[in-house]
Amino acid sequence: MAWQHLPRKKHSDKDALFSLLSAEFELEVNVSEACSSCYGGGGHCELEQNEEFQCDIAKKATSSVGIGVLMITIYCFWRKFSLNKIINFWKKETLTHQDVEAFLRNHGPLVIRRYSYADIKTMTKSFNDKLGQGGYGSVYKGKLRDGCFVAVKVLKESKGNGEEFVNEVASISKTSHVNIVTLKGFCIEGSKRALIYELMPNGSLEKFIYKGNPSNSNHQLGWETLYKISIGIARGLEYLHRGCNTQILHFDIKPHNILLDENFCPKISDFGLAKICPREKSFISMVSARGTIGYIAPEVFCRNFGGVSHKADVYSYGMTVLEMVGGRKNFDASVDFTSEIYFPHWIYKRLELGKELGLLGLLEEVDQESARKMIIVSLWCIQSDPLNRPSMSRVVDMLEGSLEPLKIPPKPFLCSPPSSPTDSSTIMV
Known part of the structure; x- marks a missing residue:
């Protein structure tokens, strides 16, 4: 099989959906005439050890993992939702200022402090020291009256959606853990909204793990540090899943949502998409x-x-740690060999x-053992079937335990396990 990059072109509706899901690359698969005939007859063309192709009628054809991920994603999205529904999602009605205020009143007394917008301007010296920027808004360095340095995330006024703000305040106000970032306060004044966090001097994990990133040229994290970070993230998720009220x-x-303190202790941040649910509930409606x-x-x-x-968080955690191990994005079409994509x-x-x-x-040797455990x-x-993924408690046990009893799992191909009858709610993206 030959893989080649294609130039970008004008998209139809279906092509636009494909572009939405795979914005950085497009791939085309070319097969030999013999293989084409094999596939046409319902067979599967395989490369044997002698580097010759053999047609196996007994097996169903499967694409490479990378293409499989994209194609199954596209199929599920396209079958359930039209492009118009996807576009309408981004235009959905946003929460009003009154909605947010009502939530804060009904939520009861919060342990975090509410600041005025004037307070925000004072603590940031009129937004003098900018730490970063994203689609949500900008982050500035600030200082509280007690001398504590903070990071102030000022949300874009044009965004106008209070849902993520409410999620952040509601969820993180319930937490207290060494591996969860501390929310020290918030501000809502008209359309102006801000969140005040403890300052994390080393910023986000992504700055330190991707090869070729200019920001990590002077501080490449060692394997001992990466291993400790992977355990810290796991403990933070274990707390969110089982340790909270x-x-x-x-x-x-x-990686972007894992912040590192001065000692490279990881803290989970950005709870804008978080969902609070009863612990006794096995599955949630979305x-x-x-x-x-x-x-x-x-499954999301x-x-x-x-x-x-x-188990959705477990999957995201696994993908994050694999990027820590590989020092690259898990899907990278720019590598030299197709087998490494x-x-x-x-x-x-x-x-x-x-x-x-x-x-x-x-x-x-100790680094090799740590790396193998992380992998x-x-x-x-x-694993594509959520039932085959471990809980975060089990993840912590496996990482901190011996390498010897750990068995290599099934190959992480995307496949379609039986659908769950427990929760049949519609998912829309």
Whole structure:
């Protein structure tokens, strides 16, 4: 098979949907005439060890993992929702200022302080020191009256949607854990909204793990630090799922939302997509999908994979740790060899064949053991069937335990397990 990049072109409606889901690349598969005939007869064309193709009629054809992820995603989306529905989602009615104020009144006394917009301007010295910017707005360095430094996230006024603001305040105000970022206050004054967090000097995890990122050129994280970070994130999620008074599902675990303090202790942040639900409830109902493509669990956007539960965060965690291990995005079409495009598939094959991991900096035996544990645990976390993924409590146990009893999981191909009869609510993206 030959893989080649295609130039971008004008899209039809269906092409526009494809572009929405795979904005960074387009792929085309070319097969030989013999293989084409094989597929036409319902067979499966396989490359044998002697590098010759053989037609296997007994098996159903499967695409590569990368294309499989995209095609199944597109199929589920296109079958359930028209392009107009997807566009309408982004135009849905937003929460009004009165809605947010009503929530804050009905939520009862909050342990975090409410500040005025004048207070926000004072603590940031009129927004003098900008730390970062994103689609949500901008983050500024600030200082409270007690001398404590903070990061102030000022949400865009034009965004106008109070739902993520409400999610953030409601969920994070219920938490207190070393691996969860502390929300010190908030501001809502007319259309102006801001969130005040403890300042995390080292910023987000993504700055330190991707090769070629200019920001990590002077501080490449060692394997011992990466291993400790993976355990810290797992403990934070374990707390959200089992340690709070109520269960909190984050729905947006990714390197960008993991902040690092001065000692590189990880803290989970950005609860804008979080959902609070009773702990005794096995599956939750959702009216819209939430998450980031590349980390979002398959059952969140396609119910054929099962009901939505805390296992969605487990999947996102597994994808995050695999990016920490690989030092790259899990799906990278710019690599030299097609076999390396989808990192989980590539690293699984090396484990399966007993090869060296081929990762940078694995010089010490203890680092090799830590890396193997992170890989094996992550591959369990990204199983397509949520029932096959471990809980976060089990993840912590596996990471902190011995490598010897850990078994290599099934290959992390996307497949369609039986749909769950427990929760049949519609998911819309």
